[in-house]
Amino acid sequence: MNVIISRDELQKRLADIQSVVDKKTTMPILGHFLLSAGEKP
Numbered sequence: 209m210n211v212i213i214s215r216d217e218l219q220k221r222l223a224d225i226q227s228v229v230d231k232k233t234t235m236p237i238l239g240h241f242l243l244s245a246g247e248k249p
Contacts, residue, residue, distance in 0.1 A: 212248075
């Protein structure tokens with residue numbers, strides 16, 4: 209899946225969810241995601 213989003217919008221959305229994400233998870237891997245950035249095609 210490819211997603212195109214502006215840097216400002218991404219920063220805004222990550223800041224929004226940062227305060228919601230549980231600080232103590234039973235499976236720490238579930239508290240992360242992988243973001244890969246590249247050039248526009």
